[in-house]
Each structure stands twice: as structure tokens, then as C-alpha cells.
Amino acid sequence: MTQTATAQTPSPSGHRPAFLNFQVDHMTLLLDPKMYNVSYAIFRTLFGAGQEDILYEKRKEWAKGKGETSMTFAVRIGADQASAQQAAALRQTIVAVVQPSEPESQPSHVRDMLEGHSASAHWQHIALRTSDLLAFHQYALQRGINFITPILKDADEDLIQTFSGEWFFPGAGPSGLFFEFVQRNPNPNLLKKLEERNKETWFRDRTFLGLYAEKEKEYRSGTVTPFLDPRLFEKLQSRLASKKLWEIGEEDLRWAEGEMQEYARRKKQPSTQEG
Ligand SMILES: [Fe+2]
Helix, strand or coil: CCCCCCCCCCCHHHHCCHHHCCEEEEEEEEECHHHHHHHHHHHHCCCCCCHHHEEEEEEECCCCCCCCEEEEEEEEECCCCCCCCCCHHHHCEEEEEECCCCCCCCCCHHHHHHHHCCCCEEEEEEEEECCCHHHHHHHHHCCCECECCCCEECCCCCEEEEEEEECCCCCCCCCCCEEEEEEECCCHHHHHHHHHHCHHHHCCCCHHHHHHHHHHHHHHHCCCCECECHHHHHHHHHHHCCCCHHHCCHHHHHHHHHHHHHHHHHHHCHHHCCC
8 A cells, every 4th residue: 555645547448549559669760870880780789680680771872973871770679589470560679770871961851850969869750559540640630730741651561650740849949859650560451541542642752761851851941840830839838838747637638639629620621710
């Protein structure tokens, strides 16, 4: 028996839909080029990753005749290959490592992200895995969350994914931190449904390059999509900023979710925005 009175909150699993039972799928680490090869060696030695655990390694020739540079690799750590093969993809942990491979003369959002943090290493995004990406995506859109891509099919992996806007507050610079949401092993019906839904974007570049180009475009334009639009962020702040964290009650949270839904509704139908 503990003295601390823990509030009898209902078990989350009681009301949380299955698609919100996220698991970490992978994370993406941005590294200064000086750390890139060393990190590879560390993953191959200390973390015990074999050649077969290097899931991909992508290269690019940024300038013709200058030769290829490695942009990124992904390493699987912690996969339990000894147990049943079936759900192996769901038990593994993956780290994707990215260096700014562009020549010094060429801009790079990865370099910007690292320099913006005065850091030679930065965790960029964490990919959360859901059992129903379509349901989650819909749910998030209905609450005003911004995504920089529709749901995409990875060309190399049996995986569908979407990327959120970055976490930063109005007026602050982009943080370089965002979320990816993924679903592994999507069934053929779902794939067909998604394919019909976003015809133009479906056959994009392989997704890593698709995301890479999207982020580069954002950083060059100076307009980085935030997780929440400034107006929605400020709306939430208007009621929550003056409170201590422990003063934020259920009533406030219901209000916040309501505001998010209302904001998303209005944004979707700007013509009915009267009043
Ligand atoms: Fe990712």
C-alpha cells in the first residue's frame, strides 16, 4: 500500500481504439559526416548487427562525375530471429542513420537540422507502428494534425507510412523533430484502397528519397509545416498556458480536443467559416 493517492483512472485499453496502441517501429538518427562511418562500425560491432541486418544503404551522386556518397543506412538491432518467423518484422528495432551527403556547396536540410542544434548527432523522427494506419490518419486529421505526405507505400518494404509536421511553436524555428506513423504487412485490399485514394502520389520515388526531397523543399522554402497550425496552437495555449500542468483537468482536455476537431472541420470547409 502506498500513501500516494493515485486517481482511479479507467484503464486506457478500455476506451483506446486498437489503432492507438503504438509500438516504436524505428527511429532516424541524423549524424555529422565525421560520425557516419564510425556509427556504422559501432552498430556492426557493439550492437551485433550482421551484414544481413543492414536493411538498406542508399547512395547518391550529387554532382556528375564526383562519385557516389552514402546518404543513409538502416540497421536492425534486437530482432529475435530464433523465435517464430511470422511476426519477426514486428519484433525488430531499426535505427536509420542519415548524413548530409550533399557537397558543401549544395544546401542540405539534414545539415541545417544538425547545425540548428549545434549538434553532430540528432534524433530526427521516431516511427510509431499502428495496426490501422488509415483509421489513425483519419483520426489525427480530424484533430487538426498536419502531415507532410499522404499515406505512402514504401517501394522496398511491406510497409505503409505517413510523416507528420514538425514540433515547434508559432514563431520558433523548425525543430527538425517529427513523427512517422507506419503499418507493416498491409493486406492487398488496403493497398488497393490507398492506391485509388492517392493516385498522383502513390508511385513516388522510393519513400526515403520522397521524404528527403519533401523536407529539402520545406527547408529551402523557409516554410516548414508544423505539427499544429499556429492558430490552433495559440487557441490551445490561450486556455492551457497559464495553468500548472497538474491544474489541467479533464474538462480542459475535452475542451482542447473539441477545439482541435472544430479547427479541423473549419479548415476542411473554409466556405462555412462564417462567424
Ligand atoms: Fe522513417
